[in-house]
Amino acid sequence: MERLHPFIIVDDLATLVVSRQLAHHLVSVRRLRNGARLFAGDGHGRFRTVAIEAIQAQVRLVPLSDISIVPRDEPDIGIAMFLPSSERLSWAVQKLTETGIDRIHLLSDLHDRRGGAQLSPAHLERLERVAREAAQQSERLWLPVIDPPKPAHEYFASVGQGVAILDPAGGPLPKGVTTLVVGPESGAIVAPDSIPRVSLGLPILRIETAAVAGSILLATLRASLVCICDKPW
Template sequence: MTASGQLPVFYIGTIPPGATSLTLDGDEGLHAAKVRRIRVGEQIRIADGAGAFADCAVESVAARTLVARVVRHGADPVRRPTITVVQALPKADRGSLAVELLTEAGVDEIVPWQSRNCVARWSDPQKAARGVAKWAVTAREAAKQSRRTRVPIIAPLISTRELLQRAKDQRTIVLHESATASLMQQSFSGVSDLMVIVGPEGGVSPDEVADLRGVGACVVHLGPEVLRTSSAGLAAVAVISALTGRWDAISRS
């Protein structure tokens, strides 16, 4: 069997325990058969997007359907600390870029935030729902490309008031270019769940910073350079993953 970290990943709704055969159909079957051109005899990984997976050998391929024999079942554990990134809405297509990069870095949840300085505005429930749906598609495709068995959750759009409530309940880091503390200086020993807040192009406003500090958030900088909102989250997650050993737990066997 090919090393599991090298297997192409496809998603299915559920993987029944003990299943000996799995079928990809619909868009996922079409993608496997026509886009990836998977052939009989090839090895693939089928995942449910929540950590469970089955490594399989392909037995038949049709136009929109692929049937595979299960070789082994497995499950990837939740890595600690879990990382939620609250991403202030970037302008134009930088939101999709931010979601793609965060997914590839291994985050567990991405929360869109309508902060005060956002240029982009999801101004009504319908627009917000479309934005969340677009981010969810981007996250799923990025997870597949990076061979993740867990697709990050894309949460509904939140306001600053809702963000403050969430920040009360878990360790929270706010990225800000004017902070005096460095992310590299932080200790995450014993932290089970971590939230990282990334501001918009105009930055997190002074009032928002003060309110977040008031509920216990720690405001930090990444370094001397000022990053775009679409890449700052990736840099922060990389630092945190290195400091906490999240990346040490990755197995490619």
């Protein structure tokens, strides 16, 4: 995989407007100087080479190449997780972005840490910023889609094939699974019997740890770095 380093995400690759936060990141954190070359993406698979033109009053970027487009990896992979505490949710979104998850489904239920309470618009915006910063760090061209919290029963009623629930008492992961569901801390999860329950072969994990472990499994399967074998070890 070709590295895009240093890598930043901007809102528009045509105008290359640099926000105050991004300017601080480039100058104070990355220590980049006038004339430095870097890659800029928009979080939707497009990127181009740019250079820093000025760093005094306002950081400006100038394009050095045309815009290139990289398609998403296929198939899309996702994690559906019940809500942990705010700090742990932010950590989970950060790590799921780094591991390449395409969609993060947030689920709510009376049995979760928040008792079914929803996230505020400001909290969702904060999670989007966390994902953006994680994508920059991991040189990821596609930002994940973060779905607002949905009642668990509504989510399960809308899914089809390709979904499995993580359960320490579950069986092997069947072929074709592209989304893993991580249950609430209470362990109580009501879902149709048609949705398989699978085990990671690990001890009891926190929600965010199980989500990241599951995401790495899906990412390595998609990259054909591991395979689902017909026979156990």
